[in-house]
Amino acid sequence: MAEEPDYEALPPNAGTMVNMLAGALAGISEHAVMYPIDSIKTRMQVFSASPVAVYSGVGNAFTRISSTEGMRALWRGVSSVIIGAGPAHALHFGTLEAVRELAGGNRGGNQMFATALAGGSATMVADALMNPFDVIKQRMQIHKSEFRSVLACARHVYRAEGLAAFYVSYPTTIAISIPFNAIQFTVYEHLKHYLNPRHDYSPGTHIVAGGVAGGIAAAVTTPLDVAKTILQTRGTSADPEIRNARGMVDALKIIGSKDGWKGYARGLSPRVLTTVPSTALCWLSYEFFKAAIRSN
Template sequence: MADEIDYEALPSNAGLAVNMLAGALAGISEHAVMFPVDSIKTRMQVFATSPVAVYSGVGNAFTRISSTEGMRALWRGVSSVILGAGPAHAIHFGTLEAVKELAGGNEAGNQWLATSLAGASATIASDAFMNPFDVIKQRMQLHKSEFRSAWQCARTVYGAEGFGAFYISYPTTLAITIPFNAIQVTVYEHIKRFANPRNEYSPATHIVAGGIAGAVAAAVTTPLDVAKTILQTRGTATDADIRNARGMVDAFRVIWTRDGLKGFGRGLTPRVLTIMPSSALCWMSYEFFKAAIRSD
């Protein structure tokens, strides 16, 4: 198939800008499409004091939120994601490809160490940029959130809690996303190489490999994601233990005290439902944009 775009074999000097632009476009696509399910996940992970904000499952949450608050409530906070996701994913994929190339991840054979290192490096860089946007997003997603714009939320949180509120969850975020991305990239690369050994542009391969990789990584890191949500929304809590949580250990203690072992799985289903298709879409979009841009 000589006419196929061998996108991974093109000169490396054309790669960084292409990878960053492709990553930005893929990131916006990924987050925008699955945002309502992500909103449900956030609400299921917080320890709500009102029975109205306690949901038994994804379907129950979707029905109750849309009927009592309107469909728009499921999209509240998407502006923050759109503002942050493009640059953050550009940073992520640019770092991913640069480190993978430097570490030998593009060479033939099983380069699991190089791809894991590339995934971990990419997330350290991108999360440093994205963390404040994620805090704003989750504050806006909560039941009866007072915020109607990302700027209003950012200004209010900064005024009431200081700049540290945007980064108190950063260590926990890294504790999630470093293993998440290491797992995701490694699983993705292995499945892609197995299913597409000729490195041809193959949307079906990218969708399947991306979806499986995202689901595995999401399931493994859910307990940490619950802790992150508690830290990022603590400023809205009335419970003193939650409001005074200072880091991941405090968040774990709150989860264990309030809900026991099952608390660490809060939001597992919507997290997997969000990340599996969004990961598939992200990798497909990334590979598509990379191939399309390089073919121009």
């Protein structure tokens, strides 16, 4: 009997398109499933003057938001993610596979540099597209948000704060995403090869490796994620210092001055709680769609 081919090593004629389509489908799946927890993370990271919008934990936030605003409030802004996540993840995974191939990451042995380079390169391209959608998403997630549609939010932010408001957090996003994706992709690849040395299609392997890799990357980059949230929601704050924050350094100073060292861990638990299953689902979906598309 002929030996079964390694699904990862199948020679796809449309390799880039396969990876981009698989990435787009995986990205939408990842963000949509865990969106309510992401909404809680955003609210926990925002410095609010209202005690009603201050939460002690994920359970406390979920109970209070659902009882006072309804469950729908936890899904507000999800359409922005769905619109942006597909194209952004398509670019991410397309770039990921292309750079990995060019850097020699598909050769045998430990290719740590190539995999880290591929992860970092992919996120710079994807985040350039996703950043405006992420700003809109967080403006819609906050307590008492006035926005009920992506278009209305985008128009308001542009008229009130200009185009720069959609990209004021981009350097911070890159500062988060490059180490996040380099850590995630490197840990994922090493765990995947360790758990599945035969490179068979193994959903369990992709779930475990993806979840562990995402959780580690999320925990390490949480302080910068708090700074990003401060910048992306600054236009909604009544605090002049926050409204005038011009970049990552200003945001980090504000966090330290207002909340001390513990401020840099704001939203850590919902961030990790969101990231572990979402990255597990993302990698599972990516590998599944890649295998399914190639087989057809």
